[in-house]
Amino acid sequence: MTQALIDSQAPTHSQAPSPAQADLSAAETLAGGTLFRFATAGSVDDGKSTLVGRLLHDSKAVLADQLDAVTRTSTERGFGGAAGGIDFALLTDGLRAEREQGITIDVAYRYFATNRRSFILADCPGHVQYTRNMVTGATTADAVIMLIDARKGVLEQTRRHLSVVRLLRVPHIIVAVNKIDLLGYDEAAYTEIADAVRTVTGELGLGAVHVIPVSALAGDNVVNASPRTPWYTGPSLLELLETLPVVDEVESALEAFRLPVQLVLRPQGAVAVPAADAPAFRDYRAYAGQVTSGTVRVGDAVTVLPGGAGTVVTGIDFAGTELTEAFAPQSIALRLRDDLDIARGAVIGAAGTLPDPTKELTAALFWLDPRPLTPGDRALVKFGANTVQAIVTAVTGRLNLDTLEQETAASLDINDIGHVTVRLAAALPVETFASSRRSGAFLVIHPQDGATLAAGIVTAAGIAVAAGVPA
């Protein structure tokens, strides 16, 4: 049934824009639907763009005029030979150079919805600067789809991608074994690959990984379960994406409350409320930010860093609405009982849960800049709403992505994942990435030109240990 769509000789969409495309029940459900973010990753030629195009097309996320444009270009280029057809990669390759060269340069974001969920897809190219692109896509993802070419099985690059995903603690990993049609939908061949995937993920210490046999080109198990793989009884790719829990929310609900203060709301008369109400806001002061983890309620005892003062939450404001509680990832404003010296960069946390501020930390860096990092380099680091100067005091090692072993390194080059020790100019309440994916992440920024040099994750806070840095 899906076969017909891709083999269609001439596009029928302009004449019959298949209004079944978005049925109203889907639209209605969307009102309160949740948001799920996922990224795709894979090697060259494993059919990732085709998979993304197929997912968008079969979930009716491609509208008639877009499909017409893609079909027209596909035909001009003779895609699909005598059979005709659509080059799905054209749906996602947005830049002129990409279409001309047939490559994907940068992460592209796509939006689609089913009647269960809305999705934000970060489509990450696999071949050029794959670490840079994967890190960009994976840091905000609830799930990563890793593509494998069924004819090639698990490659070194698969191991590399999986180790990046593990280090970034992406909540869900889906391995799509693509081009299963080219193996004649053979169960034994698929099982061999699935076993190899599980061996690697076991070595990497990854938890549950979902493995699915798919054909992006033919549409098997992408949106609907395929009759050609009766031996596979699991969900289709889309079903899985629709049902996986949004771990971020679950996880952050279990963690202690944190609010990095972005700015202080203190209108001092310059209020946007009606004149009659203005006097009530003369002394209004609240601390605005996005809750990074946990839940806060009115009446909760909190600690404020720097300073370590304790106080009590007297109000939670959301643009004119008073809330009784707030949680990640809400952007709120907190009112506190005491007048404290709190400015941008302060962190408000559940009482007694904030770590002692430190100037020393050890971290893993995903180095993303062509200029190498050498010990002694100065940089800016951004944690939450804090940007401080820092010195990289040592490069203690580099992850060999082929062997997944730690090796010695004197410097870090682009796409390296390295371990470093860092000294900060000001003490911050640094938390490990293992304890919080939000509070334990930071940017490394070039002090002069402002380029983002690296994605950093804290492996240990406090006095740096010279040896025995955790992998």
Place this chain on the structure above:
Amino acid sequence: MRTPPVNATDTASPIRATGSHRLSQLDVLESEAIHIIREVVAEFERPVLLFSGGKDSVVVLHLAAKAFWPGRVPFPLLHVDTGHNFPEVIAFRDATVERLGLRLEVARVQDYIDDGRLHERADGTRNPLQTLPLLDAIAAGRHDAVFGGARRDEDKARAKERILSLRDEFGQWDPRNQRPELWNLYNGRHTVGQHVRAFPISNWTELNVWRYIEREQIALPPLYYAHDREVYRRDGMWRSVGPVSMPRATETVENRTVRYRTVGDMSCTGAVESDAASVDAVVREVALSTITERGATRADDRISEAAMEDRKKDGYF
């Protein structure tokens, strides 16, 4: 004591009884946008918001009002007026600015044409002519951050742009050399002459925008809702009869019930036939639409696959 911003009513819907999903997608997108707006205001000296009176910029302004409540929106607005805007939209723009007590800077394409710095194009569209007045206004206002209502679902080139997008002194976007954007940590560093474009609703779709307008009861120019209008058919779109969009001798003027999905330059923005006269009707219509908003209504973006990319590289929004 609590009074709502812009037109908000009951805005937060934090508690949902469906398992662990306590926040709806609109709640999540709203908090993300407010976080971005506050981050830009905290890190930049002189931000400005591009405000045309179109629905996306109206939503960004609404979000800004919520971000700083009970204070005022702490930055001015800037409109690049092509001189071909719908009068209803300009009236709405001015009324909104007045109501919120904000400052509006207007950069006029007409001024540039009058003194010869720009020349009218043969096709009559003034969209590409906005770039120079925009860059001049940014320089004159010494703005280091420029908020815009662009969304990634609008166009394939926009799908690749960062939420904080660095522009050089010529306002140019370099798509091949963008900063990686990691977690919710936005890097606003820039050097002298550079500025940053900030797109807080990058991750919103057209439907999200309409759902939000519905939920927050945000006022829009009347053109967005179905009304009777003198129109004629050109390039598969309904074009309004007006001083800069006169029908040719071969084109027949008819009275149709239409609405606008986008409200840009009159010379290149088309209407769609629609009975959607209320916000909930528009939400239903958008949810069921089989054509993208730009495909339906923007003649200039049909010129080539890369029309938007080329304009952005030259410093466009």
